[in-house]
Amino acid sequence: MDKTGKKLDDPPIMIVRHRREGFLGQHHVVLPAPITAAAAEHPLLSGLFVTDAGLYPNAQGHRVTRASGSGGAVLLVCTAGRGWAQSHGQRHQVAAGDVVFIGPGEAHAYGADAADPWTIEWAHFSGSETLCWREAIVGNDFFLRLHPTAVAGIGLSNVHESLEAGYDEIQLLLAAVALRRCLTELVKFRRVPSHAPTSVEAVEATADWLRRHPAAQVTLAVLAKKAGMSPSRYSDIFRQRYGYSPIDWFMRQRVQQACHLLDVTREKVEIVGLEVGFRDPFYFSRSFRKVMGCSPRDYRAIAKG
Numbered sequence: 001m002d003k004t005g006k007k008l009d010d011p012p013i014m015i016v017r018h019r020r021e022g023f024l025g026q027h028h029v030v031l032p033a034p035i036t037a038a039a040a041e042h043p044l045l046s047g048l049f050v051t052d053a054g055l056y057p058n059a060q061g062h063r064v065t066r067a068s069g070s071g072g073a074v075l076l077v078c079t080a081g082r083g084w085a086q087s088h089g090q091r092h093q094v095a096a097g098d099v100v101f102i103g104p105g106e107a108h109a110y111g112a113d114a115a116d117p118w119t120i121e122w123a124h125f126s127g128s129e130t131l132c133w134r135e136a137i138v139g140n141d142f143f144l145r146l147h148p149t150a151v152a153g154i155g156l157s158n159v160h161e162s163l164e165a166g167y168d169e170i171q172l173l174l175a176a177v178a179l180r181r182c183l184t185e186l187v188k189f190r191r192v193p194s195h196a197p198t199s200v201e202a203v204e205a206t207a208d209w210l211r212r213h214p215a216a217q218v219t220l221a222v223l224a225k226k227a228g229m230s231p232s233r234y235s236d237i238f239r240q241r242y243g244y245s246p247i248d249w250f251m252r253q254r255v256q257q258a259c260h261l262l263d264v265t266r267e268k269v270e271i272v273g274l275e276v277g278f279r280d281p282f283y284f285s286r287s288f289r290k291v292m293g294c295s296p297r298d299y300r301a302i303a304k305g
Contacts, residue, residue, distance in 0.1 A: 023062070028054040029163040039172055040126065048133075050175045052124040053160035059083075059118060063111035069104065072126035073134060075182075076100040076110065077156050081118035085110035087142045094118065097148035099186060101138045103131060108142070121156040125179055137186045146189050154185045202227040203237045210250050214257050215277040220246055254278065255291040262300045269296045 022028070030052045031039075039049040051072055056062055058081065076085070076099065083094040087108035094100065094110070102108045104126070112118045138144055158178035165171050206226050210216070223246050224234035238246045254276040261272045273284030273296070288296050 023056050023059045025057045026055060026059075027160050027164065028052075028056075029160050029167075031163070031167055035167055035172075036126075042169075042172075045172060045176055046127055047129045048125060048127040048176050048180055049172060050123055050125045050159055050163065050179055053122065053156075053163055053175070055119075055121050055157060055160060057119045059112045059120065060114075061112065062117065062120075063109075065109040067107050069106045069108065070102070070124060072104050072124050073130045074100070074102040074108070074122070074124055075156070076120050076122045077151055077154055078118050078120050079151050082113035082116045083111055083118035083120070084113070085143065088140075090141070090143075092143045094143075095148075097146045097151050099137075099144040099146060099151075100142060101134055101144065101186075102142050103134045106142070121160075123156060123159045123179060123182075133183045133187075137183065137190055144186065144190060150189055154182050154189075156182045158182070199227075199229065199233075199237055200241060202229070203234065203241055206234075206246075207238075207242065207249070211253055214254050215275065217277070218250070251287050252291050255288050258284075258288060258296065259292065259299065262296060263304060269300075272296065 031050070036049075036051050039045045039051075042049070062083075076094075078094050078096055078098045078100075080096050082096075085092050085094055085100045085102075085108065087102050087106055092098075092100075100110060155178060159175050159182065162171050162175035162178055165174075206223050209226070210218070210223075220231050220235060224231040227234050229237075235245060238244075238249070242249050244252065258272050258276045258278075261267060261275060262269070265272070267275070270281045270284075273281055278284035278287065285295055288294075288299070292299055294302075
């Protein structure tokens with residue numbers, strides 16, 4: 001339903017539009033204008049809704065030029081082959097693992113390489129969140145380079161698959177959820193744009209170790225040695241991956257585990273602090289208040305559930 005209570009139109013037959021010069025195995029779904037207009041007014045879709053989505057495999061001869069831009073955002077993920085894209089007065093060569101994100105109204109053009117045509121998953125979408133997602137993923141550019149193995153986890157194909165099942169209210173919501181998950185994955189990947197997967201995995205392994213050993217007394221140098229890299233590089237990758245420095249993140253993990261113990265045990269606050277690695281009760285209290293906004297005792301007194 002839209003915000004007036006009117007149901008979205010639910011055509012009995014799904015319309016999948018294929019280009020006459022289409023590509024073998026392609027998927028291409030375009031929502032009818034009345035459905036798109038209703039989605040823009042829908043209280044659960046107005047933030048983000050898909051208007052077109054698809055997959056073009058081995059897209060020989062594929063080329064698009066929009067001198068005045070598109071009414072919504074355009075997201076392309078290259079999974080194989082090569083191509084090019086231009087916007088903002090720049091031109092990028094596109095290869096497997098690359099992402100193109102063009103905002104509404106931005107003039108652009110893109111196309112497949114003649115010798116090694118790309119395979120792309122793509123979606124067009126609109127909504128009040130669109131520009132915020134664009135800023136979070138590509139900033140002032142329109143291009144993001146990932147590792148080729150990373151694109152498989154983005155899941156953009158789930159968007160067109162949802163719409164191919166129909167575009168009643170439920171399918172539109174599922175497509176929006178699939179797109180939002182894809183965009184969230186891209187935000188995560190942007191935090192670690194230039195590091196080999198093995199470096200990121202090494203940092204993630206130390207984070208997992210810290211979660212399992214909240215009472216461990218460690219330093220940045222020790223953690224970096226565990227990851228097999230210099231403290232400065234380790235700290236840089238860790239901050240990009242988790243949003244905090246390693247020691248600050250570890251302190252927040254300890255506080256999170258302290259919250260759990262305060263909720264499920266009757267141990268004294270000082271004992272809880274010791275169990276999660278805070279040897280000084282005053283430092284425990286200060287750290288807890290910094291993260292949770294209240295003291296451990298006040299937190300325990302809050303009714304939960």
